[in-house]
Amino acid sequence: MSAPNKSYDPVEVEALKPEEIERMRDEALAAFAAAGDLEQLQEAKVAHTGGTSPLALANREIGALPPHAKADAGKRVGQARGAVSKALAARQAELEAERDARVLVEEAVDVTLPYDRVPAGARHPLTTMMERVADVFVSMGYEIAEGPEVEAEWFNFDALNFTPDHPARQMQDTFFVHGAKSGDSDGESGVILRTHTSPVQARALLDREPPVYIVCPGRVYRTDELDATHTPVFHQIELLAVDEGLTMADLKGTLDHMVQSLFGADMKTRLRPNYFPFTEPSAEMDMLCYVCRGESVGNPDKACRTCSSEGWIELGGCGMVNPRVLVACGVDPEKYSGFAFGFGIERMLMFRHNVEDMRDMVEGDVRFTRPFGMEI
Numbered sequence: 001m002s003a004p005n006k007s008y009d010p011v012e013v014e015a016l017k018p019e020e021i022e023r024m025r026d027e028a029l030a031a032f033a034a035a036g037d038l039e040q041l042q043e044a045k046v047a048h049t050g051g052t053s054p055l056a057l058a059n060r061e062i063g064a065l066p067p068h069a070k071a072d073a074g075k076r077v078g079q080a081r082g083a084v085s086k087a088l089a090a091r092q093a094e095l096e097a098e099r100d101a102r103v104l105v106e107e108a109v110d111v112t113l114p115y116d117r118v119p120a121g122a123r124h125p126l127t128t129m130m131e132r133v134a135d136v137f138v139s140m141g142y143e144i145a146e147g148p149e150v151e152a153e154w155f156n157f158d159a160l161n162f163t164p165d166h167p168a169r170q171m172q173d174t175f176f177v178h179g180a181k182s183g184d185s186d187g188e189s190g191v192i193l194r195t196h197t198s199p200v201q202a203r204a205l206l207d208r209e210p211p212v213y214i215v216c217p218g219r220v221y222r223t224d225e226l227d228a229t230h231t232p233v234f235h236q237i238e239l240l241a242v243d244e245g246l247t248m249a250d251l252k253g254t255l256d257h258m259v260q261s262l263f264g265a266d267m268k269t270r271l272r273p274n275y276f277p278f279t280e281p282s283a284e285m286d287m288l289c290y291v292c293r294g295e296s297v298g299n300p301d302k303a304c305r306t307c308s309s310e311g312w313i314e315l316g317g318c319g320m321v322n323p324r325v326l327v328a329c330g331v332d333p334e335k336y337s338g339f340a341f342g343f344g345i346e347r348m349l350m351f352r353h354n355v356e357d358m359r360d361m362v363e364g365d366v367r368f369t370r371p372f373g374m375e376i
Helices: 018-034 038-049 054-064 067-106 125-138 198-207 248-263 323-328 345-353 366-372
Strands: 150-152 191-193 212-221 233-243 269-276 279-288 312-321 337-344
Touching (some): 018 054, 038 054, 054 067, 125 233, 125 248, 125 366, 198 212, 198 323, 198 337, 233 248, 233 345, 248 279, 248 345, 269 312, 279 337, 312 323, 312 345, 337 345
Antiparallel strands (some): 150 191, 233 337, 279 312, 312 337
16 A cells, blocks of 8 residues: 655645735735725725635635645735734724714714703693693592583583574574584584583583582684684683582582682682573672772772772673473482583683783794793
8 A cells, every 4th residue: 555645746726825815915904004984994804804805715725735735825824814804903993993083073062052942841821720720629529521522502502491592503603513503494404513611511411310510621612703802712611510409509609619729718709690591590700809809999099900990800600500401401400409600711811810812822822821831
C-alpha cells in the first residue's frame, strides 16, 4: 500500500493569493471609510462581510489547497477578515457618535421656554350650572331623568293638558318635524322638537309607580330669534315630585332650599299667582335679588341694575301638578298629589354671573368660557 502523495500541488487558487487577499481587505476598509452615515455603512458591511463577500468566498476556497498550504492561506484570510471587522466596528462607533451629537443639536429642547403655550381649556358654564343645580336635588334624593329631544306631540302637549287650540302649538311657536303641524292641510306629523323638558315628567310617570322624585335637565327648542335675551335653542331644568300628601308647602320648602344652596343661606323666595296648563294652582317663583338683597327698593342711593331696584328676580314657573296630567299619565289623583317647577339655565347663568348678552353663550368664543375654568 502506497503512502499519500503529499507532494501533489493542485492548480493555484487565484482568490487565495496574498496580493488578492490584500486587495479585498483594502477595498473593504476603503468602503467603510467612505460611508457617510450608518445606512451606507450597513450596505458596505453586507457587501464586504456578508456570506457572499469576496473574503467569505475566498475562505471557502481554502479546502481546495493541499494540506501543507491550508494553514498559511487560512492565516492570511483570517488576518484580513479580522482587520475588516475591526475597521467596521471603529467606523460604526464614529458614525454613531456623530449621529448622537447631531440629534442633541437638532432635537434639543429649550427648557427655559414657557411650558403652558397651549392654553388650558374650560367647561362651558351652561354645563357646569346645569350639573350644579341637578346636584342640589340629587343630594335631596331626587333622580336624574332624561328623554328625547325629538318628541311626540302627545307627550309635549296633550299629556300636559295643553288644549288643541293652545297658542304654544302654533307653527310660530313650535318646531314641527317635516314642517307639518297636526290638523293642518299639509298632513299630520305629530313629531316636534320639544319646547320644554316637561315631556320627560310625563314619560317618567308612565314608566314607574309613585312615589316619583325626578329632576329633568336638557336642551329645548322654540322659534325665538337669537338676540341678547332670547335663543331658539336653550336649556331648562325641571323638577317633579309625586307622592301621597304633597302640598304647596313642600314646594315652597324645596324652592327655598334650592336658592339657598345656589345663592346663599340668607336667600328667600316668594310665589305669585299665575296660570300654566299643567299645574293647578300655579305660581311664578321670585327669589330675593342676590346682589342688593332687597335693599335697593325705594332707595335711589343704592339703585340695583340686576333687579331694577325691585328687590326680587323672577326665576321660573311652578305649581301643583294638575290632576288631569296625573290622569293622563295613569296616576290616581285621589291618592297622589305632586308639585313641579322649571326654569331656564341661561337665565340663571345671566343672573349669577352678570352675563348681559345671551349670544355670548352660543358663539363658541373661548374668551367667554375660559374665565369659568374647569370646575366639575
